[in-house]
Amino acid sequence: LAKTTQPISMDSYEGQEVNITCSHNNIATNDYITWYQQFPSQGPRFIIQGYKTKVTNEVASLFIPADRKSSTLSLPRVSLSDTAVYYCLVGGSSASKIIFGSGTRLSIRP
């Protein structure tokens, strides 16, 4: 599993777009980038996954530049309910240890 670096915390306001960047300089060719969201007192849940360029679903977008050494999770028009910890994972099908790291604690204010 590639080592990842993401901000410890971020603050934003309702209605804003929030972008959380994850650095993964030693990403391997077969690695995918996956983001999870964890609400207080709950286990993490899958948000989005991508390999290159841009992926969008009903919850978020994931932007991956050509060199794939970083990725950005974009949450459009956040609400108070988006307050959570967001984890970036980078790895492929051969990674047997799934290491989550510390994540980014996102706080949304009214």
Add this chain to the structure above:
Amino acid sequence: NAGVTQTPKFQVLKTGQSMTLQCAQDMNHEYMSWYRQDPGMGLRLIHYSVGAGITDQGEVPNGYNVSRSTTEDFPLRLLSAAPSQTSVYFCASSREYGARDTQYFGPGTRLTVL
């Protein structure tokens, strides 16, 4: 499907006691794992299993044992509880091992060791 279930939800132990945290999944997933999460911290991997009969250590295995006799169940045993093991414990499963597969988490067990 119930998904990943964990019992108990809450547990208080005295130092030196032993107990087993239960985890079960009904999705026929091969990969299962245990994490602990201390207050305000991220998840740390304790043990994992890539299939029935196969287990291995994660980042923080000391003080914990696991076994995987069936595909569905992956219990975590605390051998002699210590206050440092006070934490929330999450069990997770995925169809196959690997970071590409989606991890499904249980609701967690909140453990306090006095």
